[in-house]
Structures are given as structure tokens and as C-alpha cells.
Amino acid sequence: MSRWQPGAKQRLENAALELFQEQGFADTTVPQITARAGLTTRTFFRHFTDKREVLFAFEAELPAIVAQVLRDAPPALPPLDVIRIALEQVATDRIGGAHGYLRTHRSVVQSNEGLKERELRKHSVLADAARLGFLERGLDELTATVAAHVAVTVFNVSVDRWLDSDGSSLVEILRETIHAVTSLSGQDE
Secondary structure, X not given: OOOOOOOHXXXXXXXXXXXXXXXXXXXXXXHHHHHHHOOOHHHHHHHOOOHHHHHHHHHHHHHHHHHHHHHHOOOOOOHHHHHHHHHHHHHHHHHOOOHHHHHHHHHHHHXXXXXXXXXXXXXXXXXXXXXXXXXXXXXXXXXXXXXXXXXXXXXXXXXXXXXXXXXXXXXXXXXXXXXXXXXXXXXXX
């Protein structure tokens, strides 16, 4: 085995997800993950602190991604339009091609109470990052907080609907979900 193998992190993530799906999260060990990936446990711990981190490694990137998409949205847009544009950008640039991976990821997370808690933490991290982004855009604290939670809810509902669908576009599902939010006021946009 060569010392520096390209794509090691991605190989470990793929191997872990396969094993979690096959034998369950609790019954999968780090040595099994590294054997499946053809790597060493030392390489595993260079990339992840534990096997849970394999599923949530991208969490550290979320605040920067959210901040950037909120910063990139035109300044005069109202919050719901910012949410729509930002989520469509994330859907197109970051997750549009990951349907199978995310479906398996969700299945693994839903099979373990500790992973479900960690998933909720991810939602909280997203909401905090969005709130800060909306504050930077000049919204007051209450409006920024509500907009952030609406954004996270729209995102989560849309992704779940997308993962349950066969072939639907995530962007189209996001638009339908935002339309459902706007229709709550009785004043369809």
C-alpha cells in the first residue's frame, strides 16, 4: 500500500457508508472501514476523529457555504427570494448529483438514535449560520432568526421529498416547497 493515496477521504466515506448500510452503524468498526477502502487506520484518523465523523464531516463546511450564498444574493431581495436563490444554488452546485448517496446517508442516520441527534445538530448549525448571514444582510434579529429557520425547514423538507422521489428535480421541489410557504399567508406570490 502506498503511503499517500489520492482520494483517501472519499474512499473512506464510501466504504463506511456501504458498511453502515450492510451491517449497521453500531456493528461497523474503523478497521472494517479501512480494510474496505484499502487504507490504514492511521489514514482514517488523519481524516476523521471517529466513525460518526465520516457521516458528518461536511458539517464544518456548512457555515461558510451558507454565508457565501447569502452574500452572493442581490442585496435588495426580500428574505424569501434570498432563501429561494440560495437554496437553488446549493441544490445545483453542491447536492444535485448526490441523490443515491444522500438517500443511503439518510437511511443510516435514521437507523441510529445517536446519529439522529447529530443530524439535528447539523440543522441547528445551518440555522445559526443562516441567521448570521441574514443579520449581515441588514435584517433585524427576529426577522433574521425566522428567515433562517424557514430556510432550514424548506431545505430539509425539500431534500426529504427529493430523496423519496424518483427522478424529480431538487430545484423544482425547492420551488414547490417555497410556494407552499408563501401560500400560508393566503397571498400567493
